[in-house]
Amino acid sequence: MDILYKVFIEPFVFMGEAPDLLIQTLWEGLVSGVLYALIALGFVLIFKASGVFNFAQGIMVVFAALILVGLYEKGVPAFLALILAALAMLVLAVVVERVVLRPLVNQPDIILFMATFGLTYLLIGFGELIFGGSPREMITDALLLPQGTTEINALGGSIRIQHLDIAAAVIASLMIGLLAVFFSKTRIGRALRAVADSHKAALSVGISLNQIWVIVWFAAGLVALVAGIMWGARSGVSFSLQIIALKALPVLILGGFTSIPGAIIGGLIIGVGEKLGEFYWGPLVGGGIETWLAYVIALLFLLYRPQGLFGEKIIERI
Amino acid sequence: MFYREAGQFKTNYVSDSAIFPLRQDRIGLGLIIVAAFALAFLGNDFLLQAVMIPFLVFSLASIGLNILTGYTGLLSLGTGAFMGVGAYACYKLMTAFPGVNVIVWIFVSGFFSAAVGALFGLPSLRIKGFYLAVATLAAQFFLQWCFIRIPWLVNYNVSGALDAPLRTLFGVPIMGPNATPQTRYLLVLSIVILLTWLASNLVHGRIGRMWIAIRDMDLAAELMGIRPLQTKLLAFAVSSYYCGVAGALLVFLWYGGAEYDVFNINQSFFILFMVIIGGLGSLIGSFFGAALIFIMPIVLGLTLPALLSPFGISVGADTIEHLRFMIVGALIIFFLIVEPHGLARLWQIGKQKLLVWPFPY
Numbered sequence: 001m002d003i004l005y006k007v008f009i010e011p012f013v014f015m016g017e018a019p020d021l022l023i024q025t026l027w028e029g030l031v032s033g034v035l036y037a038l039i040a041l042g043f044v045l046i047f048k049a050s051g052v053f054n055f056a057q058g059i060m061v062v063f064a065a066l067i068l069v070g071l072y073e074k075g076v077p078a079f080l081a082l083i084l085a086a087l088a089m090l091v092l093a094v095v096v097e098r099v100v101l102r103p104l105v106n107q108p109d110i111i112l113f114m115a116t117f118g119l120t121y122l123l124i125g126f127g128e129l130i131f132g133g134s135p136r137e138m139i140t141d142a143l144l145l146p147q148g149t150t151e152i153n154a155l156g157g158s159i160r161i162q163h164l165d166i167a168a169a170v171i172a173s174l175m176i177g178l179l180a181v182f183f184s185k186t187r188i189g190r191a192l193r194a195v196a197d198s199h200k201a202a203l204s205v206g207i208s209l210n211q212i213w214v215i216v217w218f219a220a221g222l223v224a225l226v227a228g229i230m231w232g233a234r235s236g237v238s239f240s241l242q243i244i245a246l247k248a249l250p251v252l253i254l255g256g257f258t259s260i261p262g263a264i265i266g267g268l269i270i271g272v273g274e275k276l277g278e279f280y281w282g283p284l285v286g287g288g289i290e291t292w293l294a295y296v297i298a299l300l301f302l303l304y305r306p307q308g309l310f311g312e313k314i315i316e317r318i
Numbered sequence: 319m320f321y322r323e324a325g326q327f328k329t330n331y332v333s334d335s336a337i338f339p340l341r342q343d344r345i346g347l348g349l350i351i352v353a354a355f356a357l358a359f360l361g362n363d364f365l366l367q368a369v370m371i372p373f374l375v376f377s378l379a380s381i382g383l384n385i386l387t388g389y390t391g392l393l394s395l396g397t398g399a400f401m402g403v404g405a406y407a408c409y410k411l412m413t414a415f416p417g418v419n420v421i422v423w424i425f426v427s428g429f430f431s432a433a434v435g436a437l438f439g440l441p442s443l444r445i446k447g448f449y450l451a452v453a454t455l456a457a458q459f460f461l462q463w464c465f466i467r468i469p470w471l472v473n474y475n476v477s478g479a480l481d482a483p484l485r486t487l488f489g490v491p492i493m494g495p496n497a498t499p500q501t502r503y504l505l506v507l508s509i510v511i512l513l514t515w516l517a518s519n520l521v522h523g524r525i526g527r528m529w530i531a532i533r534d535m536d537l538a539a540e541l542m543g544i545r546p547l548q549t550k551l552l553a554f555a556v557s558s559y560y561c562g563v564a565g566a567l568l569v570f571l572w573y574g575g576a577e578y579d580v581f582n583i584n585q586s587f588f589i590l591f592m593v594i595i596g597g598l599g600s601l602i603g604s605f606f607g608a609a610l611i612f613i614m615p616i617v618l619g620l621t622l623p624a625l626l627s628p629f630g631i632s633v634g635a636d637t638i639e640h641l642r643f644m645i646v647g648a649l650i651i652f653f654l655i656v657e658p659h660g661l662a663r664l665w666q667i668g669k670q671k672l673l674v675w676p677f678p679y
Contacts, residue, residue, distance in 0.1 A: 053448055103655040109447070110393065111658045114594045114650065117587065121647025129640040246455070246583065253452045285467070292463055295456035299441060302452070306444050316537050 011280035024159050025279045026272060031165040033271020034172045035234075038227040039248040040255065040263040041176065042220040047257045048196040049216040050101065052112045056119040058245020060221060063123050064089055065228030065237045066131045069139060078142035082225075089221025097213045124239060135238030138229060145233060168230045175226055176264060179219070183260070188215060196258065250298035256308030266309065273297045321672045337522055351511065358504050366499040367572075369613060374503075374510045375567045376612050380592040380604035381517050382560025387590070388598035389521055390553035391533030392442055396454035397561050397589045399461035402581030404431040404562025405569040406471045409480050413473055420485040420493055424509065424566050431562025432555040434461070439554030443547050446536075458583055465578035481575035493570055502571045509567065513560060518601055520556065529553050530599075561589075595653055597660025606661035614649065618642050 015022045039057060046054040067088050071081035100115050141147070146163035183189040194202040195212045203209060231241055251270045255262025277293045307313060321342050328334045338344045357370065383397050408427035412420050438457035442450055465471060472478055484494035491497040492505050520526055528549045531539035540546050569576045588611065596607020622638050657664050 100651055100655075104658070107654075107658045110387075110594065110598075111654055113448075114591070115654050117591065118647045118650030118654065121643050121650065123647075125640045125643030125645075125647060129637065129644070249452055249455060253449055257448070289463065292456060292459035295452055295459055299453050299456050302445050302449055303441060306446070306449060308449070 006284055007281070014280065020159055021279075025275050027159065027161065027165075029272035029275035030268060031169060031271070032275065033268035034169050034264075035227065035230055035267075036244075036248055036251045036271055037264045037267025038172050038175070038223060038230065039244055040251040040267055041179070041260065042223040042227065043248060043252050044255075044257065044260055044263045045179075045216050045220045045223065049192055050195075050213050051109065051199075052101070052116065053109065053257075054220065055113060055116040055245065056123060057220065057224060057248070058242035059120045059123045059127070059239075060089070060092070060224040061228040061231065061244070062237065062239055062241045063092075063127050063228075064221065064225035065138065065232045065241075066127055066136070068225070068229070069136045069232070069237055070131050072139050072142060073136075078139055082143070085225055086222060089225060090218050093214050093217035093221055096217055097210060101213055102210065120242075124242070128239065135236045135240075136232075138232030138237055143229065145229075164233055168233075171226065171230070175223065176260070179223075179260065182219075188212075192216065247294060250294040253308055254298045254301050256310040259308070259310035262308060262310030270294045270297060321669075321675070323673065337518060354507055354511075355504070358500050358507070363499045366503045369616065371499065371503055371506050371572045372568075373608055373612055374506045375564050375572055376589065376592060376608040377605045378510050378513060378567065379561050379564035379589045380596060380608050381514060381601060382557045382564060383589050383593045384596075384599065384601065384604050385517065385521065385529070385560065386553050386557035387593055388600065388603075389526060389533060390529040390550065390557075391536075392439075392550060392553065393448065393451045394454040394557070395451050395583070395586050395590065396438065396457035396461070398581040398583060398585030399458040400431050400435050400558040400561040401565025401568060401585065402461060402465055402578065403434045403558070404428055404565035405480060405576070405581070406465060407431065407562065408566035408570065410471065410473075412485070413483065416483075419487065420570075421487065421505070421509075424563060424570075427566045428559040428562040431565070432559040435558025435561070436551045436555040439551050442550045442554065455583075458586055462578060462581060462583075465581065477577075479575055479577045480569050482570040495574065497571075506567055506571050509563065513563065514601060517560070521601065525552065533599075591650065595650065595660055597662025600660065600662035602665060603660050603662030606665065610653075610661065611646075615642050615646055618645055 039061065042057045042060070043054060046052055046057070064085055068081050068085040071084055072078055076084065096119065100119060101112075104112055104115055146167050149160050149162050151158045151160050181189075183192060191202070191207045191212055192215070194205070194207055195209065199209060202212075228237070228241075231244060235241065247270075251263060251266040253266075254269060255264070255266030274290055274294050274297075277297075278290045282289050301309065321340075323340055326339075326341055328339070333339070338347060358366065361370065379397060379401060382400075383394060386392050386394050404427045407430035408423050411423040411427060412418075415423070434457075438454060441453040445453055466478075469478070472480060482494050484491055484496060486492060487505075490501055492501050521529070528539070528544050529552075531542065531544055532546060532549050532553075536546050539549075565581065569580065573580070592607035592611045593604060594607070595610055596605070597603025619638060619642060622641060653661075
């Protein structure tokens with residue numbers, strides 16, 4: 001009984017007793033959820049348009065951030081460096097489409113998945129060769145990102161909110177809004193949706209698949225750049241950052257591979273669930289459960305809905 | 319010229335369904351096994367310790383993953399953790415019962431891994447494809463967390479590491495610091511040959527056909543009377559058994575001691591590389607994949623400085639490491655583009671060509 005009490009009653013009592021801590025934890029969860037969603041968004045973009053599960057998204061985040069910081073350290077003005085980093089992602093998109101995707105058209109999913117693995121290795125080696133393996137500071141000041149914290153006294157305690165986190169949430173929301181408009185209102189966006197529906201049908205009405213792939217990889221590269229700036233500002237730019245790609249996986253699974261709103265809501269659920277779990281239930285088993293809790297949450301959702309919350313219904317025929 | 323099937327007649331069903339119907343294949347396989355055993359007496363310690371033992375261990379783990387991913391079509395990213403379960407189980411068993419021969423425990427530890435594998439395979443009935451990969455990732459991270467957090471697993475020793483105690487067979491040390499690479503190589507080789515033979519019989523028999531039917535289309539297989547849950551769980555269990563034994567071999571017969579970090583997610587990806595580059599659904603492909611993915615970086619590390627020095631480029635050790643990463647990545651993409659079905663398919667094509675050589679057809 002004691003264990004049941006500790007698992008099911010005590011954390012909630014604690015939540016009620018210290019609402020400020022609860023709000024603080026929720027806020028942190030939401031912010032990390034938004035950041036997870038940003039990474040998952042890159043995955044969804046590419047998966048929707050080309051059916052490729054792009055494992056290299058994590059290293060693209062690191063790569064984009066490294067180019068930005070590296071150029072700035074060479075004396076390039078921050079915003080010029082930002083544009084150059086975006087251009088570098090465009091070059092990467094073109095090269096990937098030419099060298100990796102085009103020869104592998106029509107191969108099974110797992111082969112394409114493996115190819116992006118090869119790409120990951122290639123980019124890790126290339127990045128370390130050029131920029132060195134040492135971690136760097138993100139240039140938050142030069143990019144005019146706000147810093148500092150605000151303390152709000154409320155609910156019998158104080159809640160600390162980092163300005164950077166607010167900026168991250170705003171920028172991520174803007175990015176997601178822009179992508180939504182881009183997808184629904186523009187010509188290219190319509191072409192993208194057509195390709196996502198059916199490659200063959202899109203080809204037959206004259207949409208160039210190769211062009212679309214370049215565009216989505218470039219869009220994913222831009223998302224990676226933004227994610228790189230935000231994650232870099234929080235935890236520094238280093239190659240260990242690419243592990244967050246694995247954190248984006250449960251987000252992706254939870255939301256469904258093909259749904260942009262799914263990626264966002266999945267990100268928020270995982271972010272909040274992870275932080276709440278770690279803070280309130282973590283101490284029961286000795287802490288550190290953040291590493292696997294996200295996967296278990298995703299797994300529980302999956303058992304209920306095998307295609308993710310917003311995924312397309314899986315219809316199987318013989 | 320010498321590789322012909324002419325004159326070899328199949329006069330009964332047994333010879334018709336033989337795995338190696340060609341006499342030349344059987345002779346070739348025998349020669350390879352003899353050569354592998356002879357290598358223990360001809361090769362030097364570096365070759366045995368740093369190349370052959372890990373190659374065999376990774377081949378075994380690849381066979382395990384191949385049974386799951388290649389034959390049954392279930393994608394798993396938890397191989398590293400299942401290997402870890404085998405290693406920790408083996409450690410607990412052989413320290414708790416030091417009187418029983420350690421070879422017995424190596425084989426028994428696989429069963430613990432199989433049980434854990436089957437447990438984490440339970441969602442596979444409902445979840446498919448990349449979605450299943452997340453279920454196995456949950457296994458990977460949860461089990462790794464257990465390895466760190468449960469000191470009972472390492473008998474409460476302070477370093478938190480597994481170490482190989484001294485164990486003997488017929489008075490010869492086969493495990494621990496005193497065992498020579500030669501004896502360890504022979505032991506690993508024997509275990510790998512035995513388990514490969516078992517796997518070959520499994521995948522060519524009724525069970526293997528059930529797995530393949532599930533892989534090709536589980537709905538159709540179910541309608542034909544194959545029970546999906548049992549078949550998938552069996553695949554998870556057998557696969558994890560192989561991985562578990564490979565994990566025990568990895569720690570106690572190759573490293574001689576290891577920490578939880580050996581069984582991290584990169585190890586899982588590493589094995590998955592081997593399976594895919596080698597060829598999904600092919601046992602010989604597992605060996606090819608392990609050879610390529612494991613031995614290629616070693617060869618590159620040894621030859622790159624020599625290759626670059628004539629151009630006046632002298633490079634540091636870290637640059638070599640980065641170049642190695644790049645070349646391995648590029649080669650993975652290259653191999654996938656050239657032959658998406660893996661090295662095993664290249665081997666098949668080579669044999670077909672050899673049958674008619676020197677004529678084109």
